[in-house]
Amino acid sequence: MYTIRQFLCPSSLEEAYQALTAARNNTVLGGCMWLRLGRRAIGTAIDLSALGLDRITDTGDTIEIGAMVSLRQLETSELLRQQYGTLFRDAVSGIVGTQFRNTATVGGSVYGRFGFSDVLTALLALPAQVRLYHRGTVSIEDFAAMPYEKDILECIILPKQAYAASYQHMRFQATDFPVLTCAVSCRDGIHRISVGARPQKACLAYQGQAPDAQAITDSLNFSSNMRASAEYRRKICPVLIRRALEEVQACR
Numbered sequence: 001m002y003t004i005r006q007f008l009c010p011s012s013l014e015e016a017y018q019a020l021t022a023a024r025n026n027t028v029l030g031g032c033m034w035l036r037l038g039r040r041a042i043g044t045a046i047d048l049s050a051l052g053l054d055r056i057t058d059t060g061d062t063i064e065i066g067a068m069v070s071l072r073q074l075e076t077s078e079l080l081r082q083q084y085g086t087l088f089r090d091a092v093s094g095i096v097g098t099q100f101r102n103t104a105t106v107g108g109s110v111y112g113r114f115g116f117s118d119v120l121t122a123l124l125a126l127p128a129q130v131r132l133y134h135r136g137t138v139s140i141e142d143f144a145a146m147p148y149e150k151d152i153l154e155c156i157i158l159p160k161q162a163y164a165a166s167y168q169h170m171r172f173q174a175t176d177f178p179v180l181t182c183a184v185s186c187r188d189g190i191h192r193i194s195v196g197a198r199p200q201k202a203c204l205a206y207q208g209q210a211p212d213a214q215a216i217t218d219s220l221n222f223s224s225n226m227r228a229s230a231e232y233r234r235k236i237c238p239v240l241i242r243r244a245l246e247e248v249q250a251c252r
């Protein structure tokens with residue numbers, strides 16, 4: 001169980017950032033679904049609830065997903081469905097249960113860069129950007145590869161353009177962590193293919209016009225954990241990529 005010495009609900013991102021960087025153990029809270037499982041001794045817990053980051057906003061050219069948007073909002077957003085089909089719904093609907101997804105946030109899910117992340121896999125299949133309060137805006141693939149820094153994830157920025165997209169995952173049991181995840185998007189003949197739960201941080205595995213599922217698999221590293229061996233993951237990877245490509249082909 002984690003402990004919190006002091007609780008802060010700042011009224012600006014600047015106030016939140018000053019508090020975050022004031023001491024090593026000061027921590028931003030998302031939905032606390034992951035944090036609560038750890039044993040961190042948090043100095044000041046910084047709650048972003050008052051900053052209006054719990055919305056999915058159409059800005060005209062882009063769609064901004066605030067850090068405090070819940071996974072359930074991702075799953076049910078009509079705005080996201082119109083642009084990216086069922087990508088987000090399919091990516092998050094297998095995560096634990098509805099009550100859990102009502103609480104877990106996009107900010108916590110992306111900032112965490114978990115090696116099993118469905119959310120990161122889905123975002124990497126789109127030319128998404130991450131807006132960080134201190135560092136500024138970086139591409140999702142750069143963010144995924146970055147070392148952990150003390151910063152505040154404000155929002156995810158997506159192009160407001162229609163993509164054909166598909167999300168595939170392999171789970172041995174519904175609601176368990178995935179054994180492998182794969183997302184594909186296509187627009188103007190350019191495919192973006194991401195693979196996650198290898199079990200390492202998801203990565204953008206391919207971007208181009210002529211994806212070859214086996215060649216993409218051959219370019220990736222896989223590891224073993226208690227759920228599956230590296231060898232098993234390597235075997236099912238081209239299957240998931242092909243299924244996603246077929247689905248994308250069908251919805252174009």
Ligand SMILES: Cc1cc2nc3c(=O)[nH]c(=O)nc-3n(C[C@H](O)[C@H](O)[C@H](O)COP(=O)(O)OP(=O)(O)OC[C@H]3O[C@@H](n4cnc5c(N)ncnc54)[C@H](O)[C@@H]3O)c2cc1C
Binds near residue numbers: 029035107110118
């Ligand atoms: C039992 C269980 C099963 C799960 N299964 C899956 C699964 O199958 N697939 C999947 O993709 N995910 C899964 N997850 C992860 C889950 O979906 C969330 O990603 C996770 O709970 C973190 O989200 P949160 O909002 O609860 O973040 P928190 O737990 O509040 O925070 C997580 C980390 O992010 C930091 N943080 C939070 N918000 C911000 C921000 N705005 N800026 C900077 N840092 C921030 C926190 O300081 C902390 O270090 C699972 C989690 C649990 C506990």
